[in-house]
Amino acid sequence: xxxxxxxxxxxxxxxxxxxxxxxxxxxxxxxxxxxxxxxxxxxxxxxxxxxxxxxxxxxxxxxxxxxxxxxxxxxxxxxxxxxxxxxxxxxxxxxxxxxxxxxxxxxxxxxx
Amino acid sequence: xxxxxxxxxxxxxxxxxxxxxxxxxxxxxxxxxxxxxxxxxxxxxxxxxxxxxxxxxxxxxxxxxxxxxxxxxxxxxxxxxxxxxxxxxxxxxxxxxxxxxxxxxxxxxxxxxx
Numbered sequence: 001x002x003x004x005x006x007x008x009x010x011x012x013x014x015x016x017x018x019x020x021x022x023x024x025x026x027x028x029x030x031x032x033x034x035x036x037x038x039x040x041x042x043x044x045x046x047x048x049x050x051x052x053x054x055x056x057x058x059x060x061x062x063x064x065x066x067x068x069x070x071x072x073x074x075x076x077x078x079x080x081x082x083x084x085x086x087x088x089x090x091x092x093x094x095x096x097x098x099x100x101x102x103x104x105x106x107x108x109x110x111x112x
Numbered sequence: 113x114x115x116x117x118x119x120x121x122x123x124x125x126x127x128x129x130x131x132x133x134x135x136x137x138x139x140x141x142x143x144x145x146x147x148x149x150x151x152x153x154x155x156x157x158x159x160x161x162x163x164x165x166x167x168x169x170x171x172x173x174x175x176x177x178x179x180x181x182x183x184x185x186x187x188x189x190x191x192x193x194x195x196x197x198x199x200x201x202x203x204x205x206x207x208x209x210x211x212x213x214x215x216x217x218x219x220x221x222x223x224x225x226x
């Protein structure tokens with residue numbers, strides 16, 4: 001069974017601080033996605049990474065896919081209160097049909 | 113381009129009734145996935161469909177649950193004889209054929225079984 005372990009589960013920081021969220025597995029993934037979910041809404045896709053070692057940037061967010069395609073990280077620079085939310089990583093296994101395996105999520109709170 | 117549409121957004125059913133959840137994928141997307149999010153748990157895959165075909169139903173409970181994606185119309189997730197444990201948020205996602213993992217989610221249907 002493929003699992004994705006996300007850490008930390010909860011993070012409360014002050015506005016302007018930097019943070020990193022980790023997503024780890026013992027399995028290789030063909031692609032990995034990061035989503036953000038607001039209460040009462042569906043997850044919103046932030047990025048897809050496919051190639052080992054790939055780095056993608058989205059404004060103050062930097063996403064990295066591990067060289068072995070078993071792990072990923074999300075780094076936020078100078079966090080703002082608007083970044084508050086639930087961040088989810090999700091991966092597609094090598095041999096499955098495209099279904100996403102989700103991590104448990106990281107709840108981020110950025111205080112003004 | 114409209115996003116993934118789901119209806120109803122909220123559904124209340126009594127134990128033993130049937131629940132029908134609908135999902136219209138994004139325009140041009142032919143792949144539909146259903147996921148369930150139980151309270152205090154993460155999102156879990158249920159079923160993957162293409163038009164008129166079930167591709168992967170490995171996450172679907174063996175009894176009472178079924179899904180379809182007809183040639184015309186939305187995808188339907190049906191739960192027969194609902195029980196309290198079925199109370200959850202059900203999300204539909206669609207993707208283009210080129211990048212299976214790149215899935216776009218609808219707003220979800222919150223099912224409450226009383």
